[in-house]
Amino acid sequence: MKATHQCHAADPFDYAPVDEILERYQGQKGATIPVLQAIQEVYGYLPRQAMEYAAKQLRIPFSRIYGVATFYAQFHLTPRGENIIRVCQGTACHVRGAAKIVDALKEQLGIEVGETTEDLKFTLESVACIGACGLAPVIMINNDTFGRLTPEKIKEILKNY
Amino acid sequence: MMEAQSYRVRVGLATCGIAAGADKTYDQLVPLLAEHGIVPERTGCLGMCFSEPLVEVITPTGDSYLYGGVTADKAAAIVEQHIVGGKPVEELLALASSAATENDHFMSKQHRVLLEHVGVIDPESIDSYLAFNGYKALIKAVNEMTQQEVIKEVQKSGLRGRGGAGFPTGMKWNFTYQAKGDKKYVVCNADEGDPGAFMDRSILEGNPHALIEGMTIAAYAVGADEGYIYVRAEYPLAIKRLRIAIKEANNHGYLGNKILGTNFNFNLKIKEGAGAFVCGEETALLASIEGLRGIPRPRPPFPATSGLWGKPTLLNNVETYANVPAIFRLGAAEYSKVGTESSKGTKVFALTGKIKKTGLAEVPMGITMREIIYDIGGGIQDDKEFKAVQIGGPSGGCLPAEQLDLSVDYDSLTAAGAMMGSGGLVVMDETTCMVDLAKFFLTFTQSESCGKCTPCREGTKRMLEILERITEGKGQPGDIETLEELGSAIRDSALCGLGQTAPNPVLSTLRYFRHEYEEHINEGKCRAGVCSNLISYFIIKDKCVGCTVCAKNCPVNAISGERKQPHEIDQSICIKCGVCYEKCKFDAIILK
Numbered sequence: 001m002k003a004t005h006q007c008h009a010a011d012p013f014d015y016a017p018v019d020e021i022l023e024r025y026q027g028q029k030g031a032t033i034p035v036l037q038a039i040q041e042v043y044g045y046l047p048r049q050a051m052e053y054a055a056k057q058l059r060i061p062f063s064r065i066y067g068v069a070t071f072y073a074q075f076h077l078t079p080r081g082e083n084i085i086r087v088c089q090g091t092a093c094h095v096r097g098a099a100k101i102v103d104a105l106k107e108q109l110g111i112e113v114g115e116t117t118e119d120l121k122f123t124l125e126s127v128a129c130i131g132a133c134g135l136a137p138v139i140m141i142n143n144d145t146f147g148r149l150t151p152e153k154i155k156e157i158l159k160n161y
Numbered sequence: 162m163m164e165a166q167s168y169r170v171r172v173g174l175a176t177c178g179i180a181a182g183a184d185k186t187y188d189q190l191v192p193l194l195a196e197h198g199i200v201p202e203r204t205g206c207l208g209m210c211f212s213e214p215l216v217e218v219i220t221p222t223g224d225s226y227l228y229g230g231v232t233a234d235k236a237a238a239i240v241e242q243h244i245v246g247g248k249p250v251e252e253l254l255a256l257a258s259s260a261a262t263e264n265d266h267f268m269s270k271q272h273r274v275l276l277e278h279v280g281v282i283d284p285e286s287i288d289s290y291l292a293f294n295g296y297k298a299l300i301k302a303v304n305e306m307t308q309q310e311v312i313k314e315v316q317k318s319g320l321r322g323r324g325g326a327g328f329p330t331g332m333k334w335n336f337t338y339q340a341k342g343d344k345k346y347v348v349c350n351a352d353e354g355d356p357g358a359f360m361d362r363s364i365l366e367g368n369p370h371a372l373i374e375g376m377t378i379a380a381y382a383v384g385a386d387e388g389y390i391y392v393r394a395e396y397p398l399a400i401k402r403l404r405i406a407i408k409e410a411n412n413h414g415y416l417g418n419k420i421l422g423t424n425f426n427f428n429l430k431i432k433e434g435a436g437a438f439v440c441g442e443e444t445a446l447l448a449s450i451e452g453l454r455g456i457p458r459p460r461p462p463f464p465a466t467s468g469l470w471g472k473p474t475l476l477n478n479v480e481t482y483a484n485v486p487a488i489f490r491l492g493a494a495e496y497s498k499v500g501t502e503s504s505k506g507t508k509v510f511a512l513t514g515k516i517k518k519t520g521l522a523e524v525p526m527g528i529t530m531r532e533i534i535y536d537i538g539g540g541i542q543d544d545k546e547f548k549a550v551q552i553g554g555p556s557g558g559c560l561p562a563e564q565l566d567l568s569v570d571y572d573s574l575t576a577a578g579a580m581m582g583s584g585g586l587v588v589m590d591e592t593t594c595m596v597d598l599a600k601f602f603l604t605f606t607q608s609e610s611c612g613k614c615t616p617c618r619e620g621t622k623r624m625l626e627i628l629e630r631i632t633e634g635k636g637q638p639g640d641i642e643t644l645e646e647l648g649s650a651i652r653d654s655a656l657c658g659l660g661q662t663a664p665n666p667v668l669s670t671l672r673y674f675r676h677e678y679e680e681h682i683n684e685g686k687c688r689a690g691v692c693s694n695l696i697s698y699f700i701i702k703d704k705c706v707g708c709t710v711c712a713k714n715c716p717v718n719a720i721s722g723e724r725k726q727p728h729e730i731d732q733s734i735c736i737k738c739g740v741c742y743e744k745c746k747f748d749a750i751i752l753k
Contacts (some may be wrong), residue, residue: 029470037394064453067368071454071611074394075438077439090356091587092513093553129439130395130604132177133513133585134210135519143397144179146330160342 001103003038017042022057022078032060032068034077045076081116083161084140085109092136101137102126104151108158122161168199168244173215173280173505174397175206177359183214185233190216198454205367206281207510208521208564209267212255218243229255231263267518270536272499272525274487274507279367284402287409296415298489302378303421311382312338315485317493319505324478324583325658326349326570327504333475337383337466340473347376347427348469350446350478351392351399354438355554356605359587360509361479363521365392367397369406370482373429373481377416378428378489383475385398388427393434403431438609442657443476445611456611457657478583480509500526502572514551514587515542524569531565534588535692545590549674553582555602556662557714558669559595579671580662594691596681597673599627602666605657617660620651624667636682636696645671690752693737697753702727704749711741711750718731 021038025031027146035058044068055062073139087102105114109122116123130137135147139157146157167322170176170186190201207215212229216239219225226249228239235253242250247644249257256264283289283497290296302311316331337345349372364372376388392400407429411417418426432450439445440455447469449455464618468474484506487654504526510533513519513576517539524533531549534540541547560567567573589598607621624647627640628679648671650663655661671678680686687695700711700720711716720737722728730741742750 010310018586026278030432030450030452031592033449034433037435038196044635068452070454071437075435080456089605090600092556093517094356095514095587095589095593095598104284125396127436128354128609129355129356129358131362132180133357133359135213136178136513140179141582143323147177148182151261 011049013047015050018053018057021052032058032065033072034066036069040075043120045079048077064145079116079120081120083121083141084123084125086125086127086130087113088128088130088132088136088140089126090131090133090136092133093129093138095137096122098137100151101139101149101154104154105139110153122158128139167195167221169198169199169219170194170244171204171217171219171281172201172215172650173205173207173217174203175363176396177206177210179398181213182232184627186214186216186231186236189233189236190240193242197240197244199356203283203285204281205279205284206363206521208363208523209518210520211518211665212264215255218249225258226254228254230252230309232541233427257465264518264617265418265541266536267522268527270532271523272507272674273523274491274496274499275364275371275483275509276367276521276523278371279363282368284367285405287370287406287413290368294490295370295486296374296413298486299374299377299381299415300421301489303381303423303425308338308382308384311378314493315382315473315488317497318486318488318511319493319497319500319503320481320484320505321476322572323480323484323581325580327581330481331478333465333477334379334382336463337385337473337475340466342473344387345383346469346472346474347380347383347385347388348447348450348464348474348476349376349388349445349482350441350476351390351396351650352434352441352446352598353393353396353479353583354441355556355583355585356588357511357513357551358554359511360408360584361397362522363509364479364483366397369399369403370410371483371486372403372479372750373410373416375485376429377410377420377427379475379477379482381420383473385475385730386426386745388429389432389450389469390618391432391434391450392431392438399444400433407431417630425591429645433705437611438605439611439657439659442659444659446476453548454611456613457659459656460732462543480584494703501568501570503572506567508581508584510539510586511587512538512586515545515590515593516540516588517542517652527568529566530560530569533569533586534565538588541588541590543678545592548591548593549589549595549670551587551589551598551666552585553665554585555606556658557578557582557585557590557597558665559673560669561673563673578665578672580665584722592689592691594632595670595677596628596632597689597691598688599667600625600632603628605664606663610663614654614656614660616654617653617656617663619656620647621660621663623647624651624664628667631678631681632687632692632694634681634685634692636678638682640682641671641675641678697732697739697740698730698737698739699731699751700752701751702726703747704747706747706749708746710744710746714740714744716740 055065081087138147167580216228216231312334319614321327352424369435437455440449440558442457445457464474509523551559603625607625610617612618648668651664712720719731
């Protein structure tokens, strides 16, 4: 019994969410990006198996999906932290001291921009502009925006996560 | 109206308000107002970002009192003192219809057509939009006008694209109308990616139906039955409110099949962007909707003839579409009374940077930069010296003090080396280094370059290397000339708008602030004190009291000295982080 069976056993990856997502976007034109967005929403990043599986089901070359996944800044190919911190690097934030906010975050978390803490609690990223320029400098943690920041406020904010 | 008998309370709940705590203020107000039978209303952004969170109280007689800085703990004071006691809370007052406040200039110099109802209506309720003549423009266009008449009206209004180069909107509509095709699309560019720009977000969050109505009129005019709004994923609240608005418009028969009982169908969908600045370029945006990498292609063919999936496609940005209902409500003749000869109507600007009153301002075209910055924006923070204003984001340019009286319209701005762009205005004072700013913008465009064409991919990289060298104090003679040569070559030969405009921040700062580049290269000096390799911190012995605060905070132990004796900085160890400068309470540390 069972070469096929063994093969399944050796691949414990749960494909069910991908199936559900593909079903949802079935027949829609230009669905690659929404499908990848939905996969990332479920797994927190884009696991290679999920992308390969989706490519096969959508009957498109894996290279095309991989090409899209690596083009857009939103997609991540490695696991990310539970909380995503995005530091705004927009012009208004830049002239109002965003660099010092990044330094404070790096120091507090002990990681560089683009990295994830060892306990997978935080991922630190930079983002072009959140559009809350009136409150510069600004960061976003998950979907919450924090404005009028000073390096001192960072510690307080992180405590809540 | 029944409600007129009691007080009405509105809370500004856009992203910037929420970031300042407006949602907590709202939650606090709900039970407090319930005791008096009042339900607080949600609204979008009032544009006065500088005093968020904002709460507006409208008295039974119709007077409006706008309170600023209303954090949750101050909500009770407003309810007790104003709504129960009938006495306005003077110390929180930001603006009042019947009394003078220090912010009067912020509003009085504006001309609000597009933002008229942003901050007034509830963006999550179509009834609220309908109460202010919402969808009347669509009804008029679809029921009373032919497709050509609608296009003529837009042409007559003089409306030009609000997203960048300012192409005449009516002409674009006409091209798409005339293009042959069994299927046409109407697409909205809501990928507002310019750092320092947020007017589109404010419209999406504050009055999403205005955009939907504008797009539906456009679809009727060009003969499209399907549309997409391409929104950046970084705007979650805008996406949420758009979804609600599209659903409600469908339910009310303003979208979907058989609109207003006619044979006109228009189905509108949202596409979330995935974080690529280049997708603001039209052909890249269309590629992204098709599910591909967002890479521009050469034009022609223009999207008007061959766009989404090869079909004729009309593409405008949020602000452009949102102007359309106003054109039909007011009539093109009335609409075009505002503005200059070649730039009609109003433009929304996002005022940010070192300006006293950050926020959104809608002004008539032709206003001067000085009026925007000093009258509306209240001048420079801490009354420092104005140095420059960056307009148009990474594609735009910097204008110096000499250009403050420039008329703000498409053609004057372009002639001065800047551009209207999307409308971000970032104000800078003497503490901004212009070389560093040019480097900042080029770092951005360089990392966002898609890599398809060589001038942009390689050229911006070489320019950035030179700028990095200059800001590190390693500039060489001839660097300025090389920057100019590279800049003009990229401008002339790059494939798309991103590449062609990428050198603008460098070229415009070279035009107006060449001396700063020269100082960096020839004298090793950064007058703004920003480029850390070119500055040093010193302790003035006479002012230092030996409190040891600087030494304790120095991350690299570069400061030494006995307690109560003047301290000293070891320049060979100092990393120029500036912590000592900020911590010193006696102004004993200076920057040279």
